[in-house]
Amino acid sequence: MYKTRHAWGFLSIPLLLLFVFTFIPAIAAFILSFTNYNVFQPIEWLGLDNYMRAFQDEKFINAMFNTVKYWLMVTPALVVVPIFVAVLVNQKLRGIKIFRLIFYFPVLVSVVVTALLWKWMFAQEGIINYFLSLIGFEGVGWLINSTTVLPALAFVTVWQGFGYYMLFYLASLQGVPDALYESAELDGAGFWKKHLHITIPMIKPMIFFVAVISTMSAFKEFTLMLTMTKGGPLDASTTAVLLVFEEAFQRLDMGYASAISFILFIIILIITLINQKLLDKNPN
């Protein structure tokens, strides 16, 4: 009853848009990375120069270091903390659904609002320093200090993201048969033993999955830095994609920016493939 022309009739507009705004741009970005282009002057072929330049560019190396540091802070926290929270909200307790909703809510908040909220929290005379003063620590200007700015941003990322990964772990936990816990209890296993020997092995695939997606999003993060610190102080919180953004849209160095984004893409790809390998080795 359906004819080929019907299929193409439906597909034409969405496919055209997908080609123009996703597929062709991906190829164009690759080509652009070998050129010099600033919108106003004609495009100029540079070969591998942009890539060579990147590896000698202190700004790029600094941004890569910042990205890796940020990733090393964010991903372990986002893999571990939500497991704990998911175990907590997987209990049958009164009001537990409300807790789940509250923990999930920050996921929905725009980065602009998140940035505002936490700029105030991290202010010299803000709430964070107040709580620290209660336990006897002296506060610092978190976002204006080059050693504390990345940990502060990582904290905000975990605050905003833990509810998202909590949901994934929750779905995974609900697939663990109750009988496993019951028999462990009969054997006299306590809280930690039970979760270490049953929960963790059972949700291992989800742990890898969360590691992969939180890694990818950590490597791509830049709007939080753009809105909270603009990469400062002194580029201490400039991540790789923030550098791409600055090179492309502030300095109009489109070719160089594309080269950086491709280097990053390849790094993400390698990490994903390694994770995939690890996942295949641990079929569960």
Place this chain on the structure above:
Amino acid sequence: MTQASTITRTGQTKKTFNYRKFVRKSVSYFFLLLITCITIVPFLWTLSSSLKGEQDVIFSIPPQFIPSNITLDNFKTVWTTLPIPRYLLNSVFLTSFGIVLPLVLCSFAAYPLARMKFKGRNLIFMLIIATMMIPNEITMIPVYLVINKVGLMGSYAGVIITAAVTPLGIFLMRQGFMEIPREVEESAVIDGANVWQIFWKLMFPMVKPMLGVLAILSFIGAWNNFLWPLLILDDPNKYPITLGLYQLQGTFTANTRLIAAGAIIALLPIILVFVFLQRYFIEAAYSSSVKG
């Protein structure tokens, strides 16, 4: 403590007071409340600042959590002197298109991929799946250049069109269409319906649950969209609330009270929608995980 916080799944009911169960519950609630505090303190602090008058300090150690005199003046000022209502309207406008266009266009693409047999179907589906792997951060620059070239710079169309069709949306809608039994179409053909009628009158309404999921994902994306309005829009009269707030905090850095009121106003719609449609939000979150 370790013993006590065990999740008991045996469901045994004991008539006597269960000491271990009591401790387990108390410890659980302690942690639940602690995490709740960490989650909502930034919101509460912002709300408190937005309700403070000039006589109350914003930043101090120890902080003043409760305003001495709760006032709505900041909201009035923000609403009347700053273009906040304008920004909100712009956001509503952009978000409406940001929801409706993906629903329609992704369904258009998904329908033949799910229900029709034609040459090249698998190839096209593979291409769409492949584009899912491409991070937006890679395509950002060329998309900007394309929008510039086709003359959409500064226009709403430029902002809307970047997210009108998403590979994830097509993927989700295809799942939705595949679940419909064959007989539905066959009986419609016997009744003499044409292809468009089958799609629009019969099949489209049948994928409502998946449309709901996609609508919520699009709503979150469109309401919070910040990057594309920042790159494309140049006229402040066209700014959505996210970009408007971003610009205001740059110009009114000193007046935390007003910006806090603005932030609360920006949060309200998303809180309202979340409270009313919470179940679907959770479902949408699960569905979107296929992208990972």
